[in-house]
Amino acid sequence: MSNSQEQETILQVSDLEKRFGGIVAVDGASFEVERGSITGLIGPNGAGKSTTFNLITGTHKPNAGTVLFNGQNITGKSPERIASKGLVRTFQIARELPEMTVLENMMLGPKNQLGESLWRSVMPGARRTVIEQEKEVRDRAWETLEFFEIDHLAEEYAGSLSGGQRKLLELARALLTDPDMLLLDEPMAGVNPSLEKKLLERIHDLQDEGYTFLLVEHDMDVIMNHCEHVIVMHQGRVLTEGDPEAIQSDEEVIDAYLGGEA
Ligand code: ADP
Numbered sequence: 024m025s026n027s028q029e030q031e032t033i034l035q036v037s038d039l040e041k042r043f044g045g046i047v048a049v050d051g052a053s054f055e056v057e058r059g060s061i062t063g064l065i066g067p068n069g070a071g072k073s074t075t076f077n078l079i080t081g082t083h084k085p086n087a088g089t090v091l092f093n094g095q096n097i098t099g100k101s102p103e104r105i106a107s108k109g110l111v112r113t114f115q116i117a118r119e120l121p122e123m124t125v126l127e128n129m130m131l132g133p134k135n136q137l138g139e140s141l142w143r144s145v146m147p148g149a150r151r152t153v154i155e156q157e158k159e160v161r162d163r164a165w166e167t168l169e170f171f172e173i174d175h176l177a178e179e180y181a182g183s184l185s186g187g188q189r190k191l192l193e194l195a196r197a198l199l200t201d202p203d204m205l206l207l208d209e210p211m212a213g214v215n216p217s218l219e220k221k222l223l224e225r226i227h228d229l230q231d232e233g234y235t236f237l238l239v240e241h242d243m244d245v246i247m248n249h250c251e252h253v254i255v256m257h258q259g260r261v262l263t264e265g266d267p268e269a270i271q272s273d274e275e276v277i278d279a280y281l282g283g284e285a
């Protein structure tokens with residue numbers, strides 16, 4: 024870290040733009056995320072939230088703008104490169120892999136793209152045999168399942184999990200790469216209240232350990248009670264941002280939501 028500004032800001036998005044044909048999905052979005060925070064990204068459907076996530080994590084390449092992570096320019100880099108620098112998003116458990124067990128899913132890593140950085144992350148330093156490396160990955164996978172209290176499901180088929188258990192598994196897989204920051208797109212969608220509580224507790228535990236979260240979430244109770252900072256997108260831009268109380272009473276925000284369909 025070269026200065027205190029970089030220490031406080033883990034992610035800096037500047038003038039980000041993405042067009043799909045004639046549609047401007049992201050239209051000059053700029054914002055920062057503070058290290059160690061749980062930051063919410065909200066806005067009506069079509070505001071550009073998911074596209075912004077895709078631009079940040081390398082799934083899509085922006086037409087313009089820059090993304091700095093830990094002070095490094097990661098704009099337009101591949102998802103693998105970005106993940107190896109410590110920035111990951113959760114991926115839905117692939118539909119085509121329902122007949123793999125939970126533990127096998129963990130060993131594979133989120134899509135193959137993260138599997139690779141997972142394996143790389145256990146390699147540095149001492150030379151280890153493939154068997155030793157595999158044991159280390161397995162141990163770490165197991166500990167992570169225990170942390171999310173889904174270790175009892177290790178031998179179940181991933182396809183048999185409930186919506187909430189699946190979300191826990193998605194987060195567990197993302198964590199295996201030892202990231203600094205996680206982007207979660209609608210983590211509470213389809214999650215029953217007791218698992219939602221567990222998921223939020225784990226997110227706060229991880230925040231206590233120093234992880235940073237940026238989450239898109241439609242449940243305003245989650246946003247208002249669990250985020251310390253909220254960024255509001257509308258029509259591809261940041262409409263406003265602030266702490267939850269300020270956002271909740273902001274006339275522009277209320278208008279944007281009423282104008283949209285959320
Ligand atoms: P949000 O997540 O806030 O609901 P999105 O980022 O998914 O919004 O979408 C923003 C806009 O970009 C929408 O008009 C959407 O239809 C469009 N869009 C998103 N992805 C694509 C794509 N791959 N191709 C074409 N249009 C897209």
Ligand code: MG
Nearest residue numbers: 072073074239
């Ligand atoms: Mg979306």
